[in-house]
Amino acid sequence: MVKAANLGYPRIGAKRELKKALESYWKGDLDAAALEATAAGLRAANWAAQAEAGMARIPSNDFSFYDQVLDTTAMLGAVPPRFAGLDGLDAYFAMARGTDAAPAMEMTKWFDTNYHYIVPELTAGMTFRLANQIPVERFKEAKARGVHTRPVLVGPVTWLALAKAKTEGLEPLSLLPQVVAVYAELLGRLAEAGADWVQIDEPILVRDLSPAEAEALRGAYDTLSAALSKGGPRILLATYFGALGDNLELACGLPVDGLHIDLVRAPGQLDAVLAKVGDKSLSLGLIDGRNIWRSDLSRALGLAQKATAALGGERVEIAPSCSLLHVPVDLAHETALDDELKGWLAFARQKLDEVAALARAAGSGREAAADAFAAADAAMAARAASARIHDPAVKARAAAVTAADLERPSPYAVRIAKQQARLGLPAYPTTTIGSFPQTPEIRKARAAHRRGEMNDADYRAFLEEQTRQCIRRQEELGLDVLVHGEFERNDMVEYFGEQLSGFTFTKNGWVQSYGSRCVKPPVIFGDVSRPRAMTVDWAKFAAAQTTRPMKGMLTGPVTILQWSFVRDDQPRAETCRQVALAIRDEVADLERAGLPIIQIDEAALREGLPLRQAERQEYLDWAVAAFRLTASAVADETQIHTHMCYSEFNDIMPAIAAMDADVISIEASRSDMELLEAFRDFEYPNDIGPGVWDIHSPRVPEQSAMVSLLKSATALIPADRLWVNPDCGLKTRGWPEVERSITHLVGAARTLREKAA
Numbered sequence: 117m118v119k120a121a122n123l124g125y126p127r128i129g130a131k132r133e134l135k136k137a138l139e140s141y142w143k144g145d146l147d148a149a150a151l152e153a154t155a156a157g158l159r160a161a162n163w164a165a166q167a168e169a170g171m172a173r174i175p176s177n178d179f180s181f182y183d184q185v186l187d188t189t190a191m192l193g194a195v196p197p198r199f200a201g202l203d204g205l206d207a208y209f210a211m212a213r214g215t216d217a218a219p220a221m222e223m224t225k226w227f228d229t230n231y232h233y234i235v236p237e238l239t240a241g242m243t244f245r246l247a248n249q250i251p252v253e254r255f256k257e258a259k260a261r262g263v264h265t266r267p268v269l270v271g272p273v274t275w276l277a278l279a280k281a282k283t284e285g286l287e288p289l290s291l292l293p294q295v296v297a298v299y300a301e302l303l304g305r306l307a308e309a310g311a312d313w314v315q316i317d318e319p320i321l322v323r324d325l326s327p328a329e330a331e332a333l334r335g336a337y338d339t340l341s342a343a344l345s346k347g348g349p350r351i352l353l354a355t356y357f358g359a360l361g362d363n364l365e366l367a368c369g370l371p372v373d374g375l376h377i378d379l380v381r382a383p384g385q386l387d388a389v390l391a392k393v394g395d396k397s398l399s400l401g402l403i404d405g406r407n408i409w410r411s412d413l414s415r416a417l418g419l420a421q422k423a424t425a426a427l428g429g430e431r432v433e434i435a436p437s438c439s440l441l442h443v444p445v446d447l448a449h450e451t452a453l454d455d456e457l458k459g460w461l462a463f464a465r466q467k468l469d470e471v472a473a474l475a476r477a478a479g480s481g482r483e484a485a486a487d488a489f490a491a492a493d494a495a496m497a498a499r500a501a502s503a504r505i506h507d508p509a510v511k512a513r514a515a516a517v518t519a520a521d522l523e524r525p526s527p528y529a530v531r532i533a534k535q536q537a538r539l540g541l542p543a544y545p546t547t548t549i550g551s552f553p554q555t556p557e558i559r560k561a562r563a564a565h566r567r568g569e570m571n572d573a574d575y576r577a578f579l580e581e582q583t584r585q586c587i588r589r590q591e592e593l594g595l596d597v598l599v600h601g602e603f604e605r606n607d608m609v610e611y612f613g614e615q616l617s618g619f620t621f622t623k624n625g626w627v628q629s630y631g632s633r634c635v636k637p638p639v640i641f642g643d644v645s646r647p648r649a650m651t652v653d654w655a656k657f658a659a660a661q662t663t664r665p666m667k668g669m670l671t672g673p674v675t676i677l678q679w680s681f682v683r684d685d686q687p688r689a690e691t692c693r694q695v696a697l698a699i700r701d702e703v704a705d706l707e708r709a710g711l712p713i714i715q716i717d718e719a720a721l722r723e724g725l726p727l728r729q730a731e732r733q734e735y736l737d738w739a740v741a742a743f744r745l746t747a748s749a750v751a752d753e754t755q756i757h758t759h760m761c762y763s764e765f766n767d768i769m770p771a772i773a774a775m776d777a778d779v780i781s782i783e784a785s786r787s788d789m790e791l792l793e794a795f796r797d798f799e800y801p802n803d804i805g806p807g808v809w810d811i812h813s814p815r816v817p818e819q820s821a822m823v824s825l826l827k828s829a830t831a832l833i834p835a836d837r838l839w840v841n842p843d844c845g846l847k848t849r850g851w852p853e854v855e856r857s858i859t860h861l862v863g864a865a866r867t868l869r870e871k872a873a
């Protein structure tokens with residue numbers, strides 16, 4: 117029988133129950149027992165939903181209070197010494213969020229997703245132990261509820277490959293034997309509890325592996341297989357987010373009992389895997405775990421039948437391509453979506469039904485799931501034929517883009533001189549990245565407006581007052597280039613998605629971004645255009661409140677693409693170009709409205725980088741072209757900023773330079789400006805604002821610390837090209853810390869100016 121399997125389910129809850137419980141717990145309004153009860157309720161509901169949908173393989177330990185990589189760190193006892201003295205949830209949340217005494221551990225993107233994990237820290241001489249048995253407890257918890265699960269673990273090699281050595285010269289993989297020993301002990305405990313299979317995730321198998329990483333994979337699984345030879349759960353090795361490529365032989369040769377492969381991103385790898393998989397079971401990732409479109413079940417069935425013909429049904433499982441963590445929970449809650457569009461979509465709950473139908477058909481023939489196949493075929497046909505998808509004017513405009521559309525009138529040196537003459541900014545100009553605190557008051561007002569409890573005029577007046585106050589505060593704090601604060605925006609992508617044609621948006625399509633923070637990605641279903649200006653009213657209102665330069669604030673095309681659910685019926689590059697043209701018009705409108713500076717955020721440009729080196733240049737070419745298309749419609753005197761909140765630039769420096777923004781603001785404070793070495797080595801030609809304040813932490817940085825960061829920066833970048841700003845927007849911070857930190861930031865810039873005078 118072909119089994120229906122799942123690799124992981126969203127844990128935040130259909131109504132973001134976990135988010136609400138976590139935030140109440142952190143505020144002190146909920147005790148640990150109540151938080152645990154909410155979590156247990158969510159787990160129970162998730163297991164029940166999966167059992168009801170007919171999953172034969174149901175994951176456990178896919179739940180997390182914050183992040184599964186942090187869970188693994190805690191389980192291995194790899195707690196950095198600065199958190200010593202804390203236990204249990206206190207230690208766990210301190211690692212994730214920091215305390216007054218100890219800064220949080222670093223957070224970064226999980227492969228090419230918008231999900232963030234907490235980066236493990238490794239130091240020489242650290243020891244590992246089975247510090248908790250949460251995977252075993254969760255297995256037993258499910259068992260007590262009558263659900264036999266397949267526990268999920270982040271693999272030891274992926275965990276080490278994602279870790280950062282904090283001791284100079286320490287090679288993370290040198291710690292592998294100790295880490296694997298803990299996994300072996302854990303697998304033994306899981307066996308005692310009755311687990312017959314475990315799923316071990318090693319997504320690094322879809323990246324370019326170093327010889328040492330490949331060797332580590334062999335070593336790790338040889339050791340685990342030897343440890344399990346006396347009995348223990350069988351291992352399903354899960355790979356996802358792409359093709360195994362040149363790691364295919366390695367993966368197929370590892371001594372594990374099952375292999376999961378991603379056939380959504382890489383359908384072409386099936387034949388090669390079938391040829392090499394030997395006597396392993398094969399889990400076919402046929403339902404897209406990264407997007408929300410209803411599956412083409414007929415096409416997927418073709419692949420499934422190829423596998424069953426080669427291996428026999430007993431050795432085949434049907435599954436989503438990856439954990440369903442990256443898609444919203446349940447389409448059933450989308451009461452406002454029109455029926456046509458809704459018919460094209462599948463969220464996590466619906467994807468389980470797709471997996472089940474496909475498994476039935478793969479085992480017993482299409483007629484065993486005839487209704488599901490007929491409905492899927494009809495939805496595919498309706499979507500392809502829908503008039504809502506195609507806009508000939510948009511297609512024609514995108515096709516007519518020429519190289520000249522990607523060029524500013526003059527080179528940077530000419531532009532910056534004209535801009536400086538217009539703006540008259542001091543040395544080390546100070547600015548912020550755009551958003552100011554999204555206070556509960558603002559969120560409440562927006563929710564009330566959305567529910568119709570606050571009328572348009574009152575909501576507008578409320579936002580005007582927030583904006584006015586924010587501008588006044590920025591003036592008082594002494595910032596040079598001001599922003600309006602983004603109070604009218606729910607999110608930097610969703611806000612634009614709500615106003616563009618070709619997009620739709622959901623009411624409850626939340627996806628975890630980090631910890632309790634969620635995003636609601638808009639859905640790009642058709643050709644994209646801008647029916648009317650989107651930000652000009654607010655930008656004009658803001659500019660009128662001050663005599664200082666006001667920055668217009670936009671999200672760039674690559675980031676809008678990356679943080680939306682994107683149509684899968686045309687290349688991403690094509691969709692991106694359409695978005696770029698829409699934002700280009702907004703840039704032109706902002707310039708016409710008199711905004712002297714326009715920032716186009718490309719916070720997700722790096723996240724979109726393909727996991728494989730060989731595919732990167734093609735992506736960078738179209739991504740940079742889309743940014744340039746957006747930014748090039750303005751005169752020399754209009755200053756274009758961009759912003760990126762990540763600190764790994766080395767491998768994309770030429771692309772960053774090719775974007776040719778007049779000013780780039782980047783995250784730099786956590787890395788002590790080290791990343792500026794990449795800008796120096798590359799001889800990055802334009803202005804740079806390296807962040808001097810880590811806004812992800814509630815800590816207020818001292819002015820002296822900012823001065824020393826800026827001094828390090830001046831050693832690497834010419835002082836006349838340096839800007840002073842935070843790492844990212846301030847929407848998650850509170851006003852008291854913002855006011856103190858900006859006072860220090862402005863003070864730091866003044867100190868440097870005085871020193872230079």
Ligand SMILES: CN1c2c(nc(N)[nH]c2=O)NC[C@@H]1CNc1ccc(C(=O)N[C@@H](CCC(=O)N[C@@H](CCC(=O)N[C@@H](CCC(=O)O)C(=O)O)C(=O)O)C(=O)O)cc1
Pocket residue numbers: 230554556559560562563605606607608609610629630632633634635636679719848
């Ligand atoms: C910069 N980042 C972003 C990423 N992706 C995006 N799409 N957007 C980003 O900004 N990826 C990388 C980083 C990740 N960082 C963050 C930071 C902060 C958040 C965040 O705060 N998310 C909010 C939800 C934001 C939102 O859409 N808010 C809406 C709805 C708010 C809401 O829940 N309202 C309640 C009522 C509230 C009340 O009564 O108090 C309701 O409707 O029930 C809004 O502001 O209107 C979060 O809370 O998780 C995400 C990623």
Ligand SMILES: N[C@@H](CCS)C(=O)O
Pocket residue numbers: 549550551552608669717719759761844845846847
């Ligand atoms: N302008 C946005 C960028 C975040 S990456 C903000 O300030 O929140």
Ligand SMILES: [Zn+2]
Pocket residue numbers: 549719759760761843844845
């Ligand atoms: Zn940012």
